[in-house]
Amino acid sequence: MKISVKWLGDYVALPPSVDELARKLTAAGLEIEGQDSPAEGLRGVVVAQIKESVQHPNADKLSVTKIDAGGDALIQVVCGAKNYKVGDKVPLATVGTKLPNGMEIKQAALRGVDSSGMLCSSKELGLSEESSGLLILSPDLKPGTPIAQALGLDDVVLEVNVTPNRPDALSHLGVAREVGVVTGAALKLPQPKPVESGSPASEKVKVRVESPERCPRYAARVVENVTIKPSPQWMQERLKACGVRAINNVVDVTNYVNLEYGQPLHAFDLDKLGGQELVVRTAAKGEKLTTLDGKARTLDVDDLVICDKERPQALAGVMGGGDSEVTEKTTRLVLESANFVGSGVRRTAKRYALHTEASHRFERGADLDAVVPALERAAQLIAELSGGTVASGRVDVYPAEKPRRQVTLRFARVEKVLGVAVPEGEVRRILAALGFEQVSEGAGQATYEVPRARVDVEREEDLLEEVARVFGYDNIPAKLPRGLASLAPEPANSEAERRLRHALAGAGLDEVVNYSFVAPKSLEVLGLKEQPVALLNPLSVEQSVMRTSLLPGLLENLSRSVRHQVESVSLYETGRAYFRDAQGGQGTRPAAREVNRVAGLVWGLRGGGRSWTQKDARADFYDAKGAVEALLAALRVEGVTWSLGGPSAYHPRASAEVKLADGTVLGHVGELHPKVVKAQGLPEGVFVFELDTEPLYAAARLVPEYRALPKFPAVLRDLAVLVPVELETGAVRKVILEVGGALVEDALVFDVYTGKQIPEGKKNLAFALRYRATDRTLTDVEVNEAHKRIVSEVDQRLGASLRA
Secondary structure, three states, X not given: XXXXXXXXXXXXXXXXXXHHHHHHHHHOOOEEEEEEOHXXXXXXXXXXXXXXXXXXXXXXXXXXXXXXXXXXXXXXXXXXXXXXXXXXXXXXXXXXXXXXXXXXOOOEEEOOEEEOOEEOOOOOOOOOOOOXXXXXXXXXXXXXXXXXXXXXXXXXXXXXXXXXXXXHHOOHHHHHHHHHHHHOOOOOOOOOOOOEEXXXXXXXXXXXXXXXXXXXXXEEEEEEOOOOOOOOHHHHHHHHHOOOOOOOHHHHHHHHHHHHHOOOEEEEEHHHOHHHEEEEEEOOOOOEEEEOOOOEEEOOOOOEEEEOOOOEEEEOOOEEEOOOOOOOOOOOEEEEEEEOOHHHHHHHHHHOOOOOHHHHHHHHOOOHHHHHHHHHHHHHHHHHHHOOEEEXXXXXXXXXXXXXXXXXXXXHHHHHHHOOOOOHHHHHHHHXXXXXXXXXXXXXXXXXXXXXOOOOOOOHHHHHHHHHHHHOHHHOOOOOOOOOOOOOOOOOOHHHHHHHHHHHHHOOOEEOOOOOEEOHHHHHOOOOOOOOOEOOOOOOHHHOEEOOXXXXXXXXXXXXXXXXXXXXEEEEEEEEEEEEOOOOOOOOOOOEEEEEEXXXXXXXXXXXXXXXXXXXXXXXXXXXXXXXXXXXXXXXXXXXXXXXXXXXXXXXXXXXXXXXXXXXXXXXXXXXXXXXXXXXXXXXXXXXXXXXXXXXXXXXXXXXXXXXXOXXXXXXXXXXXXXXXXXXXXXXXXXXXXXHHHHEEEEEEEEEEOOOOOOOOEEEEEEEEEEOOOOOOOOHHHHHHHHXXXXXXXXXXXXXXXXX
């Protein structure tokens, strides 16, 4: 929002310097992002009077002039313009001046005649896009006066960062109120009172609001006998300073009042309105409107439009229509000042990609109480600048007056919340200066009526914030927070999660953090059948549902890495997966069921890339399985079993289900199925794992248990058995440990063999068994008997046979 300091001074006494003004406003929450001074670009340009002009002796198109620039002697300047006469006052760029277009004025000889400066046009001064000669100034100006001062450009424009919750500051009056609050200066509000004559406005135009829920108030004035012409220079300069292009005296007034009050207005040509009637309604399907930007638009049934008796004439709160536009032939006006609900304006503006000064204000919440004052101000200015007459009265459709919010402030809460004592009198002054009107008072508290412009104030804490920002955050002392008698214990799973991260990092995996929002397709391709939780207002289709697995994010990370020609990718992520809950959202129950998980991905060359020390070995199933085993070891989770198989997203030849000793399924590890690889456009040989961390952490033994070192020697025996190929190794090991009981300390597989000398459909498993007793040295007889029992049970239970 651009604010003219000179304009601002019309309503409130300003601090001595612009820098101090900017500092105070920034401290109060209206951050000043920049300052612009138009006078800086006109430094060295002064008012000059042409005292003499003769033909150049060596050039037909040039003249030699004598100029009075306020000095002791006349200055000689060669000029090529022809639109002046002796005695006119014009701008003179003196020697050494650098004009806004970059031209630097130097002492020069033009066709043999010395020239000390340049007489300027408005284009050369950067005041207009086109010009037909010198800028002829007012004859009342004194030679030597700086041109910026003469044209009213001795101003500073502040760029104010107005946050979306403060639409009240989107105007000069709104900012002036803030200045008055922080400086203590009185606010001088305009008191518009247009001179009325003739028959009532209600007889000249009819207004009907068919959608009061979208337009709570609509007011109109009729101005007749207007003459359309350029607006005065002072108004043009103020509009230009705020970034608004001057058009004509009527349109300029509506823009001027918008910048003054923050209330958008629109002027219709009354003679172009069918039936001389205005109807506020939603558009019919297929209706068309050509807006002021010249584009023909097919309207949506959700659009709120301003219509005459026959067709739409404007998009309410966004942009007017070309059919009723004010032109040079316009003599009668209907001036509109209304309030439109922001959500509807926002939808319409977004639908047609139209962001206007009006929509910017309505979207954030325009002041309902500014509708009439802004209308009166505009009617008065138009009458003054166009010679028009204002019809008696106004049409004001206000079907249901909206009550103002009331908020109670307990004065004792000020110090308790802000941490500093603010005198009660100062609190009352601040709130009164901000427009909060006290309506009642009790013991140690007061109830205030909130101005309708302050859409951000709803509760007591909002009033406390107003006091804090005006009193000054710098005045609140910095204090350490109050200490606690005891520290809260660290969450139970924090240490487990820390060890998990360290283990995976030690296995060579890098941590990533992905969005919880994914594309539905990325879940479908993994064969995840559970319906995900959909977002009501997603940023895009690619982020429209909550993930039910962490794998889509990791696969996208891999895809991006491969596109950048990375040769090896090892990643993991810890986070939540989200599932539908039929009772979710009821009472305090969360809307979705959240499951904590850890997932990892390994692909490419083992060891991180190519190396001269090893061959280009590629990562395989055992790299992913090894990462899982590393995190299990870090958490001291024992008794985990691995069963062949996994979900449809995994390749049947290389996938396993991971179970705890009690049978709880932790998750799966394996190679990604070729159909998933193809659908996602990924390279072959992608290995992943995904585990639920809640049961994993529950099974973790974070505190180590003491075990005495063995006192007696171990006896080692090998056991080689032939089993069906489809039999899992873990099943055989389970029987060995069960039958061996306390005597078998461990059983490790050291060989798996199929091929020659092995019957078809069989495989050879070789186990290294370690026998040991805790209270004695085992004899050969004891070991032999235990070994025979194990061989017998493996044969009977699993159909295995001892290999000779």
